[in-house]
Amino acid sequence: MTRQEKKFSGSALEGKHHINLTVNGQLYELAIGTGAGKVNPSDTLSFTLRETLGLTGTKVSCDSGACGGCTVIMDGRAVLSCMLLSIECDEKEITTIEGLKNPKTGELDPLQQSFIDHTAFQCGFCTPGMIMSSKALLNDNPSPTEEEVKEALSGNFCRCISHYQIVRAVMAVSGKGK
Ligand code: FES
Ligand code: FES
Structure with missing residues (x-):
């Protein structure tokens, strides 16, 4: 052996x-x-x-x-x-x-687009982790409250202090389906 x-x-x-x-x-x-x-x-x-x-x-x-x-x-x-x-x-x-975009059209997931639209990052290093934590939440609960978003993201840290924009970006897709 x-x-x-x-x-x-x-x-x-x-x-x-x-x-x-x-x-x-x-x-x-x-x-x-x-x-x-x-x-x-x-x-x-x-x-x-x-x-x-x-x-x-x-x-x-x-x-x-x-x-x-x-x-x-x-x-x-x-x-x-x-x-x-x-x-x-x-x-x-x-x-x-990499798996969030539409594989046929290459279109970004609405959550990714929302991060762009809300300028929810500065250096962007934390962004993939923020998006994946948010995506897991939205898959489970498509209409989270702001408190639920903050709770889901409580283990993700952003050194650039983009947290306000990040919560806004996630809340903008809350209630809009997966
Ligand atoms: S790189 Fe995994 S938790 Fe920081
Ligand atoms: S945008 Fe820089 S660490 Fe979050």
């Missing part, structure tokens, strides 16, 4: 040599191991998204679960991709900021 096999012994990954991730509707079968295109057991989901799949829209800021910048939607819930190991995400459905 290799060291890697020992590590997975008794876990859901026992005997597995790859993981399946569905990202933005596309299925990726990723071999577990080291080297280009593979998932090292210690890789975080944010690392796999950015470095292995090239989806750099997800930003990594603190890399320790404190800022919300790396938020993606996994099986309908907003999660911090820097705090999850990719191997824990086997068989999960993930949406990143």
Whole structure:
């Protein structure tokens, strides 16, 4: 038994040599191991998204679960991709900021457009995480109150103090459907 096999012994990954991730509707079968295109057991989901799949829209800021910048939607819930190991995400459905636009027309999601219309960012580094947390809220509750928006965004930090515009941008699409 290799060291890697020992590590997975008794876990859901026992005997597995790859993981399946569905990202933005596309299925990726990723071999577990080291080297280009593979998932090292210690890789975080944010690392796999950015470095292995090239989806750099997800930003990594603190890399320790404190800022919300790396938020993606996994099986309908907003999660911090820097705090999850990719191997824990086997068989999960993930949406990143790249997955919000209309795949046929390329049109932005109304929430993305609202962030632009309300100048809801300055440097924009926190923006993908803000949008993904807001999107998870709107998917679950299409007509949130301002308090519910603030609560949903309470784990997302913006160093540029764009919070007022961000709440306005989300409230502008509240009640307008998914
Ligand atoms: S980069 Fe993940 S929470 Fe800050
Ligand atoms: S717009 Fe700069 S951190 Fe939010």
